[in-house]
Amino acid sequence: NAGVTQTPKFRVLKTGQSMTLLCAQDMNHEYMYWYRQDPGMGLRLIHYSVGEGTTAKGEVPDGYNVSRLKKQNFLLGLESAAPSQTSVYFCASSPTPASPSYNEQFFGPGTRLTVL
């Protein structure tokens, strides 16, 4: 099993450009999440999904959109990138609350994004 994979690994954008980050998981998890990690700050939740076709806002959703058309994929979009969105982005997944390990989040390797 590959676990959680993310593409791309690195990206440089100019202010105002758009891009999509792709997250895929092969563990049949219901829940998926997008976080950002910045120096001196803890991981912050951007958006999440509790199942195929559902999305919801997290702590810092402004400037981002998401879609979960298939259970295994969770896409994060930046419509008009800003320098403040320079960060490392992590995708994660977890089983449903019915699972004994539902609190355990499995993280991808991250995408390092720089917005100039």
Next chain:
Amino acid sequence: EDQVTQSPEALRLQEGESSSLNCSYTVSGLRGLFWYRQDPGKGPEFLFTLYSAGEEKEKERLKATLTKKESFLHITAPKPEDSATYLCAVQAPRTYSGGYQKVTFGTGTKLQVIP
């Protein structure tokens, strides 16, 4: 507001020198406290979940404990491969709009174990 404070920010140990990392938290109605390990350039890797004061969990050289105000990650006789950043997180009863209970992460303790 939920808060998680980890100390120290960085810790340098000699191989075999045991120590503890601290995670102090403020949350009303703790649902769970989590420890993760993060290697440079990688995503966090789950280690433990603790649910109530007095609970302890162990994995190899790591032992996590929980009180009503803080958690400790004890590292016994560490090896260089234990070098990583250790993250603490707490889950609160408050939910986001879609029903997921909020998890607040600390900024981590960067551990370096020297041979």
